[in-house]
Amino acid sequence: MLKSVQALQALLLTALLLPAGFAAAHEYKAGELQIAHPWSQELPPNAPTVAAYFVIHNTGKNADRLLGVDSPISGKAELHEHVQQGDLMKMQQVPNVAIAPGETVTFAPMAYHVMLLELKDRSLLGDGKRFPLTLHFEKSGDVTVEVAVQKQAPAGTQEHMHAQ
Numbered sequence: 001m002l003k004s005v006q007a008l009q010a011l012l013l014t015a016l017l018l019p020a021g022f023a024a025a026h027e028y029k030a031g032e033l034q035i036a037h038p039w040s041q042e043l044p045p046n047a048p049t050v051a052a053y054f055v056i057h058n059t060g061k062n063a064d065r066l067l068g069v070d071s072p073i074s075g076k077a078e079l080h081e082h083v084q085q086g087d088l089m090k091m092q093q094v095p096n097v098a099i100a101p102g103e104t105v106t107f108a109p110m111a112y113h114v115m116l117l118e119l120k121d122r123s124l125l126g127d128g129k130r131f132p133l134t135l136h137f138e139k140s141g142d143v144t145v146e147v148a149v150q151k152q153a154p155a156g157t158q159e160h161m162h163a164q
Contacts, residue, residue: 026148031140032060033099038147039154042127050074050125052114052133052147053107058099065138066097066105071147073131075118082110096138109153127151 028035038054052071058064069077078093089110097112099105107113114133124131130146137143 026146028143028145030135030137030143031064032062033058033064033137033140033143035135035143035145037154038133038145040125040131040147040149041153042149042151043125045122048117048119050116050119051080051109052116053109054145054147055104055106056099057104058101061101062139063101064099064140066099066135067138068096068136069114069133070136071116071131071133073119073121073124074116075120076116077133078115078117079112080115081112125149 026037028038034057036055036057038052040050040052043050052069056066066079068079071077079095079097080091081094081097082089082091084090093115094112097105105112119125121131123129127149129149131149132144133147134142134144
């Protein structure tokens with residue numbers, strides 16, 4: 001039941017993100033994986049970290065795994081997830097993220113996300129800018145995407161945050 005709810009949430013988020021502006025939408029392919037609309041929210045200039053989000057859909061018949069990420073704008077990049085512990089939401093690092101065949105995994109606020117730490121180049125973190133992020137997959141290899149920095153989260157993101 002939980003997986004079907006998560007799959008529905010991912011499908012709804014994807015459907016809401018795409019009409020939010022095809023001009024800003026961008027997609028990438030790595031093997032049988034499709035990566036849609038990598039984005040990050042603009043933060044104050046002194047923010048110590050930044051998060052990146054995207055949607056991965058596995059169109060193949062075999063599972064794959066996101067093993068890690070990196071970006072030239074940061075000294076360190078980690079895969080994280082939010083988990084409910086009692087009445088609190090807690091962020092924790094995860095070693096990898098599985099993408100089952102035919103499934104969609106959504107990286108969004110209050111869900112899986114990429115944390116970029118030890119920021120080096122803040123000039124690419126303003127509204128309308130883009131920065132590179134390389135995703136390392138177990139089977140599909142490496143793919144570099146451009147993360148679009150936006151003043152506000154895309155339409156549908158707030159609904160996803162409350163649906164968790």
